[in-house]
Each structure stands twice: as structure tokens, then as C-alpha cells.
Amino acid sequence: MARIGFDNDLYLKTQSEHIMARIAEFGKLYLEFGGKLFDDYHASRVLPGFKPDSKITMLKQLRDQTEIVIAINADDIEKNKVRGDIGITYDMDLLRLVDAFVGNGFYVGSVVLTRWRGQPSAVAYEKKLKALGLRTWRHYPIEGYPSNLPLIVSEEGYGRNDYIETSRPLVVVTAPGPGSGKMATCLSQLWHEQKRGVRAGYAKFETFPIWNLPLNHPVNLAYEAATADLSDVNMIDPWHLEAYGKTVVNYNRDVEVFPVLKAIFERIFGRCPYQSPTDMGVNMAGNCIVDDEACQEAARQEIIRRYYDAQCERRKGNAGDEPVRKIQLLMEKAGISVANRPVVAAANVRAAETGGPAAAISMPDGTVITGKTSTLLGASSAMILNALKHLANIDDSVKLIAPSVIEPIMELKVKYLGNHNPLLHIDEILIALALAATENEAARAAYAMLPKLAGLEVHSSVILSQVDVSVFKKLGVNLTCEPAYQSKKLYHT
Numbered sequence: 001m002a003r004i005g006f007d008n009d010l011y012l013k014t015q016s017e018h019i020m021a022r023i024a025e026f027g028k029l030y031l032e033f034g035g036k037l038f039d040d041y042h043a044s045r046v047l048p049g050f051k052p053d054s055k056i057t058m059l060k061q062l063r064d065q066t067e068i069v070i071a072i073n074a075d076d077i078e079k080n081k082v083r084g085d086i087g088i089t090y091d092m093d094l095l096r097l098v099d100a101f102v103g104n105g106f107y108v109g110s111v112v113l114t115r116w117r118g119q120p121s122a123v124a125y126e127k128k129l130k131a132l133g134l135r136t137w138r139h140y141p142i143e144g145y146p147s148n149l150p151l152i153v154s155e156e157g158y159g160r161n162d163y164i165e166t167s168r169p170l171v172v173v174t175a176p177g178p179g180s181g182k183m184a185t186c187l188s189q190l191w192h193e194q195k196r197g198v199r200a201g202y203a204k205f206e207t208f209p210i211w212n213l214p215l216n217h218p219v220n221l222a223y224e225a226a227t228a229d230l231s232d233v234n235m236i237d238p239w240h241l242e243a244y245g246k247t248v249v250n251y252n253r254d255v256e257v258f259p260v261l262k263a264i265f266e267r268i269f270g271r272c273p274y275q276s277p278t279d280m281g282v283n284m285a286g287n288c289i290v291d292d293e294a295c296q297e298a299a300r301q302e303i304i305r306r307y308y309d310a311q312c313e314r315r316k317g318n319a320g321d322e323p324v325r326k327i328q329l330l331m332e333k334a335g336i337s338v339a340n341r342p343v344v345a346a347a348n349v350r351a352a353e354t355g356g357p358a359a360a361i362s363m364p365d366g367t368v369i370t371g372k373t374s375t376l377l378g379a380s381s382a383m384i385l386n387a388l389k390h391l392a393n394i395d396d397s398v399k400l401i402a403p404s405v406i407e408p409i410m411e412l413k414v415k416y417l418g419n420h421n422p423l424l425h426i427d428e429i430l431i432a433l434a435l436a437a438t439e440n441e442a443a444r445a446a447y448a449m450l451p452k453l454a455g456l457e458v459h460s461s462v463i464l465s466q467v468d469v470s471v472f473k474k475l476g477v478n479l480t481c482e483p484a485y486q487s488k489k490l491y492h493t
Contacts, residue, residue: 005294006049026201034206074122114181137162218299225306228323240276308480351461
């Protein structure tokens, strides 16, 4: 079992207390929520012990005082911008977020469409939101933003934006993804609240980089690797160093925009409540690390995983060379290479031995299990069955699923469903295993081991189909692939 490096219970307690203190400081708080509120698997990978739903669980402790505002950039609606991690457009993800918040007992007060210019798709989407019973507001582009301060902080700037009516002391402003206008929404609201005589403040909640860890701590380097395509760079916060004489970590965008934010605050309130961009944050994650070495090792593994992800995205034509080069430099900083990921060599050696695709998985006891391509099973499916047998202490010679069960499914795929590849995907082999478990004791014992795959490391010698990638995600397996396709075809599913 992986070492626990993060105290999740302490995090839930201290984080909610810190936000409550910030609410008390201002009376009403607009909290910009960056990163993923739901299913933060990056945080759970680099901070072992952090639960993927920790942030929403923490926020539930403040649920009665909280109202949710979701921002979406009207240009992103027009462009059908897609979230790369889950493969759905931002406009659909907003609806998913609303359902998730409501399902957790939160009040979703409003949706704000930022950078509104009457884009046709945004107009249609606004009508859809209203038909679904959601209140919508419009925020407009401001010429020269964010440097044109006289225009920004005026009736023609923030004053032109709709005032979002809110009723609770904590207003969480979130979005489907970056560039949605969360910070601008918060600052616009502060201007409107000030005009109405309401005392309100702003704070920012982003988990990474962790401000009170060293600049080149692997956890902070892993954040840079995760955002390599955005060109984010961790750096020492010079404003904090000057104000307090303390070295803390922030990232380039917040540091670069702080002078503008400070000037905006001064124009709205007459003074800036913060001396540095780090002051604006309310992140307590760094105080909840209980085993630093466990977190460092987990983060090193994450950097390698991101390296393979970047290579595969380049191979697919979805990205260029720069993210790969950047992560290579981060690996050098962290003193690691792909050799630090044992499943890589195991999968590639097995592929070389068999002349076909292969996969490898590292077991909790350190054993590395492989799978090869055969006439019945793809490499990943074979590896999963071998891993389940190992976990259930079943001899490798035992057949969990009879060939007489697998062969008709293969025939169905090719003869009736139009597939060119008869080999079973992971979801198909797991369905077959579930059926076999109703009558076969060994299959039943193997099937019971499925939850124990969560958190294990897997490497494939080829880029896998989206179906298999999706199943690995659902199983909680940490997957990497060599940046190579099994065939030389141009079209891959």
C-alpha cells in the first residue's frame, strides 16, 4: 500500500476555518475557486492521502453560507471549446457542474456569460439556461483590460457589466476551465458592491503551486508539468518577499497581474487589502503534509506520467514540442528519468520479446505483472486478468474466462458490429469476467479484486484506444503509454 503523505481530515478542518476567518474579515467574500472542485485526481496523486473530493467535502461544511456563481466565456461557447480531461465542451460541462453542485446540496445562484458580444451560440445557450431555470448575467469585454484602469474602474467598464444578485456571505466563483473570467467576475462584483454600500472582499483558492513548499519541491514541479501546455512557471513571489521578508512560491500569471489588481483594489476601496498575490490565497494544503518524502516520490512519478502524456499528445497532433521540452527540464530538476518508472521497461521488454503490443502493471507488493497480445486478448486485457489473478492468489495457469465465452464475443464484434479488431477491450473482458464470476469460483475471486487496482501504475507499449483509456481512469489506474501506434494507419479511435 502506498505511504500516506497528507492528512485529509486536518485539511478539511483547517481549510474551512481559514475561509471562515476571511469571510469574517470582509463580511462578504467572493472566493475565486481555481482548479477542480470535483474529482481532483492530480492533487490525490501528488499528495497521497488527499481525497479527490476533498475540496467539495470541505466546502460542504460551509454549505449554508455558500452560493455558487459559474462563469463561462462566451467565446468558448462559440468555439465549442472542449475540456481535454473529460472530453466534453465547456457549455455542457457547466451543466454537469450545476448538477454536481445541486446534487451535493449547494445553491447555484447564477451563471455569468463573460466577454459577451452577442455571439450567436452564446445567445442560444443563454436562452437554454433560462429555460432550465438558471439566472444568467452578462459581462462585457473592456478595451485595454487589464491595464486601462480609468476605463476598467468606471461606469463604462465594470459599471457596464450586469450586477450579479447574490444573497449569501460566501460567493464561490468557479468555471468549467481556465480563461473563463473568474477573477474579472469577482472584481466587477466588488465594484458593484462598493457602489451599493456593501462591504465585500476577494480571495483566491488554488491548491497549486503550494506557497509554503520550496520552489523546486517535486510537488510544485509536478504542477508545472501539469500546466506545461499553458506555459505557467512557478516563481518566488517578489511582492511577498519585499513586504514580509519571507520566501514563498506563486506562479507567473498571479505575480505579473498583481500590480494591476493592487491598483484596481485601490481605486475601488481606496486601499489594497493585500501586500502580495500570495496574501490573496487561502490554501492550507502545505500545512497538512505529514510525510514529505512520500509526497515527493508521488510527485516525481506524476512528472514522468505528464512527460508521457505530453509525448502522446504530440504524436496525436494535438500539441507541439514545447510541453515535452519543458517537462524534460523539470525531470532534470527533479533528478529523475523514465527509468524511475519500473513498468515502462517491463512493458517495452515484453513487447520486444513478443513482437506485439504489451502492457505492465506494478502490484502493491512490488511485483510487476505484464500482459501480451494473443489471438484472444489485447495486451491490456490480458494484463488486467493476470493482475487480478496475482491479487487473488490464483495460479497463472487457471483460465478465468473460457475461450468458448470469448470467441462468440469476438465474432459479434466483427461480424455484426463492424469492428475490424476482434480483440476484446478492457470493458468487454471485464463484462465477460463478471458473467463468469456467477458460476466460476476463481473468476469470482478475481472479480472481487477489482477495487484493489486503484492507484496502481500501468504502462502500455502503444497508445491505447479511448475506450481502454477511459476504463483505466474509471478503475483509478495511473496509465502511461509509449508515443507510438500499434499500426501505421492514419485514423485511430
